[in-house]
Amino acid sequence: MSSVAQPLSDESVPSAAAVPDPPRQRDAERTRAEILDVATQEFADRGYAGARVDEIAAKTSTTKRMIYYYFGGKEQLYVAVLERAYKRIRSLEQQLDVEHLDPVQAVRELACLTFDHHEAHPEFIRLVSIENIHRAEHIARSEALSGLANPVLDVLGRILARGWDAGLFRDDVDALDVHQVISSFCVFRTANRHTWRVLFGRDMLDAERREHQRRMVGDLVVAHLTAR
Structure with missing residues (x-):
């Protein structure tokens, strides 16, 4: 007499997460x-x-x-490279825990994050420079990139709102203004490293001056936000 097959228990069935x-x-x-x-x-x-x-x-x-x-094709590969590069920095910005910091410290942390990322990824700066030579025509065709500006502006917007509520920040500056100040400093430092060194004899990525410049970008942003 053949035995009747017993139903598998829940433990016998591998979960979707367990299946590689x-x-x-x-x-x-x-x-x-x-x-x-x-x-x-x-x-x-x-x-x-x-x-x-x-x-x-x-x-x-x-x-x-x-x-x-x-x-x-080549163009699609180039766009995929741009998409991945932008997604990485936007992801880091979104992961930054700014809600538990006071507004001044929060904006400093965001400035330092950008400083660290751009220094560690000079290829990102070169890619952005190249795409500007092409008048952003490839970025304009990317649906994935069209919404990638929003995360950093959302983060900055929340920081600014708390700063305004506390009476710390001037109210005639918006998130894009702050992003421009941070990006200008951090991009310039990497993009113009070699010409700056030849013309002025100073390497802007010199390790001995790194912390000085890292504080400088935070000081610039805070000074801009608190100027009356």
């Missing part, structure tokens, strides 16, 4: 990430016009055909 991604999917994600890593450096070093998909393929463990399979 198929190896093929994980391989695809790794391949895509590798392509983006190499492409980021190529576009940053050579610009959009100078970068070659052949060179990118040669520096990865994949082929030109696979790059086109994953991204569709």
Whole structure:
């Protein structure tokens, strides 16, 4: 007499979280990430016009055909590089816990975060400079990038609102004004490092002056917000 199959208990059925991604999917994600890593450096070093998909393929463990399979073409790959670069800095800004800091300290923390990111990722600064040469035509075509300005402005807006309520900040400055001040300092320091060093004999990324400059950007923003 055959035994009757017993229903599986809840413990017998693996949860969705416990089931690993198929190896093929994980391989695809790794391949895509590798392509983006190499492409980021190529576009940053050579610009959009100078970068070659052949060179990118040669520096990865994949082929030109696979790059086109994953991204569709050179322009789409370049846009994907820009999207990832912008998403990284926006993600860091959103993760910053500003709600538990007083408004002055919160805006300093955001300025320091931007300072640290831009110093650690000079390729981001070069990519932004290159895209400005192209009058932001690639960013304009990206749906993903169209809403990426909002997170940092939301963070700054919350900081400013608390500063206004406390009577700490002037009320004729908006979030975009503050973002401009922070970005101007942090981008200039990285983008103009080499010409500044040759012309004035000072490396703006000199480790001995790093903390001085890091405090400086915070001082500039706070002074701007509290000027009467």
